[in-house]
Amino acid sequence: MDTFDLTCMKEPEAVFLIEAYTDRAVTYGDLRLMVNGLANRLHEQGIRNGDRVVLMFDNQLEFIISHFALLRLGAIAVPMAPDVSEEMFQHVLQQGEPRCLLGKDGLKLPGAIITDAIVDADSQFITLTITELQLREEMTEETMFEPASLDSEDPIAILYTSGTTGRSKGVIMKYGAVRADFEDFGQDLGFDRSTRIIQVMPVHHADGWCYSFLLPFRFGSSVLLTPTFQASVAASFDRLVGEYGGNVLIAVPSMLKSLLAFKPRYLGPVEGKLRYVLCGSAKLHLDLVESFETQFDTRILDNYGSTEALLIAYYTPEMPYRKGSVGMKAPRCEIRITEEGEIAVRSPYLFGGYYKLPEVTAEVLKDGWYYTGDEGFLDEDGFLHLAGRRTQDVINKAGKKISANAIDEVLLACPGVADAATLGLSDAIYGEEIYSFVAASEIGKLDEAELMEYARKSLPREQWPKQIIIVDSIPRTAIGKVIRSALMDDLKQPTGGV
Amino acid sequence: MERIDQGVRDILLKITGVNPVESHSLLKDDLGIDSFQFVQLVVELENTFKIRIDDAHLNMNRYTDVASLSAYLSEIAKNAEGIA
Structure with missing residues (x-):
């Protein structure tokens, strides 16, 4: 048994994942059996350590099981939205050179897969549809192979950015960096078995990816997975915190605005149900914070980070709010402000570069420091303040x-x-x-x-x-x-x- | 129906800034409505027409164009009048 098996076996009856609205659920015990079963199937199909595998799912349990199975194999996940544009799809296929694509039931690929361009003549590109029925049928205690023992530098995923400048870049997520970040952040936030994350972000986006997968798993927490945030999710938020017991929300500010707008519709109470809201990715206006905290009787914890650096600064529940700051510098982050005012970061959480783009990587990753492109300053107590962006682009x-x-x-x-x-x-x-x-x-x-x-x-x-x-x-x-x-x-x- | 259709178009103009909004305008492709604007739209529609859109009808994909949304709202309004 390895760490994965042992973590799952600690409390096998505990819930790991619930899909809101469909009521599909997976316990830690089931997670182990389903993951091992799928890992065996993928191993039989020839997927090995270091192979890239595209995952095309909505926010659904098949994504989570598939990603864990790839970890068992030491394969690298390349998550993509099922409705991705054909141009982006072809770009990822050509640049990422995946061996295999795992997709949701009924997935319609946005373009043809030109296998010759992707794999060598000896191997064949595989596409597999993953369904819960199959996963349950294949459940097994044992893997038929020696599960991968991952090193800190091993990549576990390539997350493609939305591509603000030129073509989209694949951010290499290293096992050690991701583990270190989740370990520190989860501890500071007091994650434990009673934590149930309401996960409304898309799973192929860095935020959704982090909070649906290894972070909750590490702390024995559970995930309440909903479809990507939309009106129907906002309208039934009272069910998410009441019936489903979600107690930590991951959000961007515009979602909070939507929840406030729909609050008069709620039949069940929502006040005091959320321990806190983890909010990042976009500027948080003070009036929104005050309004949401009052009406939902909770605390909003702002944070600042990026796919490349993971969390750079954040608030914890014990930390008083400091006007204008995105939170305190993460304990193991070193922050340096350049002469031009740019925030540079050095930490154990940094990415492994942009996939196959050494020159682009070298522009932002120099001597172990990641240059964020954002401007700001650290105050005397270690709180980070953002002042704008270095580039107006x-x-x-x-x-x-x-x-x-x-x-x-x-x-x-x-x-x-x-x-x-x-x-x-x-x-x-x-x-x-x-x-x-x-x-x-x-x-x-x-x-x-x-x-x-x-x-x-x-x-x-x-x-x-x-x-x-x-x-x-x-x-x-x-x-x-x-x-x-x-x-x-x-x-x-x-x-x-x- | 016409009153509701005009009201829906007025609200969409206010939210999206797209002018003109036609009955056949597609919510996503022509007006660029996103999930946050759709929430805003629902709140405005409910307040303006004194109706309630049930949760099952809050999926934006149910409405391709302005006319399909207006048709649904007219139906709710008619039922509400019937009950009253």
């Missing part, structure tokens, strides 16, 4: 990173547009919203409504500007940098269609 809309430059490029391709500058401005719902400023090449030729229609046709939905403002010219410094403050004045007094 990234807009953080509800935790999604969007490239302002990519939007500008599209706007510049529109006939009649001479210059464009897109900014992320503070927004009560999303943290930041997208505003695009456009200057015409010939006065009188541009119309805001037409430009908006053009943007909507040319850009993915999440990149649509909230507003396009036509200005006489984009104010820039001598070196061409956009002067934000001058554009903000234009937003207050838009000129309208000229």
